[in-house]
Amino acid sequence: MKNLLTITLSTALLASVTFAGEQFAMSDKDRALYAELLEANPADINVETGSGLVEENCGGDAGLAKFLGVSEDNLPKYIAGFPRYIKKLDMVAGLGQVMQAIMHDNGHKPFALKSKEMFDMIAYAKSLANDEAINIDVNANPQMKAAYALGKEVFETKRGGRGLACLSCHSQDVIGTVLRTQPLPELGHPGNAAAATWPAYRMTKSSLRTLQRRFQGCMQNALLAVIPLGSPEMVALEVYITDKAKGAKVAIPGLKR
Structure with a gap:
């Protein structure tokens, strides 16, 4: 029965995926717009x-560095390791949660994530x-190890009405095929690693989106x-995906269809 269910789910997924070349993922008009936006990213x-x-x-870069306990010179490298465990917050946090905490400390009402x-x-x-x-260290401490394990669980667990998981569209078996006019990407691909290229401008949404917001869209x-954004499960998922991008160069803002 379990094998039959697996086959059924796989068949349903593949039925919705067009095994077409990447040339079908974008119209000529969109391709021209993409090339134009590469030169002048709206984000x-x-x-x-x-x-x-x-x-x-x-408090600018200095305030961010002070809260994180690093020098301004080391701030870029430190940020390339997020999400990470922040002792002041006693949690594995993303950049948004860190800035919410700084805003609170500075007497400002924090912006919603x-x-x-x-x-x-x-x-x-x-x-x-x-x-x-990207230099995230998922073995740096027990908190990061736990976040990685939770993120992997979220990524691989099938749920919802279609019985799908993140892995359903991002396993090696289906990477590169086209779903809803878009190639299914390898999330850790060195040239376009998700964690290294989000936040990004999404052409289809005409707005800037973060990686966690993109997860929600999926x-x-x-x-x-x-x-929810900023929840332990969502931060953990970002930890897991970021680990896949380890070594890729950060390039923000990205540009996505």
């Missing part, structure tokens, strides 16, 4: 706006690590219960 404005917001609410302002701030903070290699499309 560059978001990064600039985020810089001002971080300065106003977190789903807000445009926070997306801009995360994009700016992550951009400080541009050209640095969950909605797969009819899965959406995991």
Whole structure:
């Protein structure tokens, strides 16, 4: 019965996937627009706006470095290791949660993790690590080990009305095939690693999105219960995906269809 269920789910997934070349993933018009946006990414404005917001609410790069207990010179490399365990918060945290804590300490009402302002701030903070290699250490402490294990569980567990998991669309068996006009990517691919290229401007949404927000979009499309931004499960999923990108160079803002 278990084998039959596995076969049924696999068949359902493959039935919705068109085994076509990548040329079908984007129209000529979209391809031309993509090339144009590579030269002038609209999210560059978001990064600039985020810089001002971080300065106003977190004390700029100096305030961010002070809270994290690192020098400004070492801040880019340190950011390339997020998500990470933050002793002050006693939790594995993403950049958004760190800046919420700094805003609170500075007497400001923290922006919601789903807000445009926070997306801009995360994009700016992550951009400080541009050209640095992702250096997350999932064995650094018990908290990171636990987060990695939870993230792997979230990634691989089938749930929802379609019985799908993140792995259903991102296993080696289906990577490169086309689903809903888009090639299913290898999330840790050195040239386009998810954790190294989000936050990114999404052409189909005409807006900047973070990696966790992209996870939510996938969950909605797969009819899965959406995991809240900043929850232990969502941060853990980001830890797991970021580990796949280890060694890839950070390039923010990214550009995605």
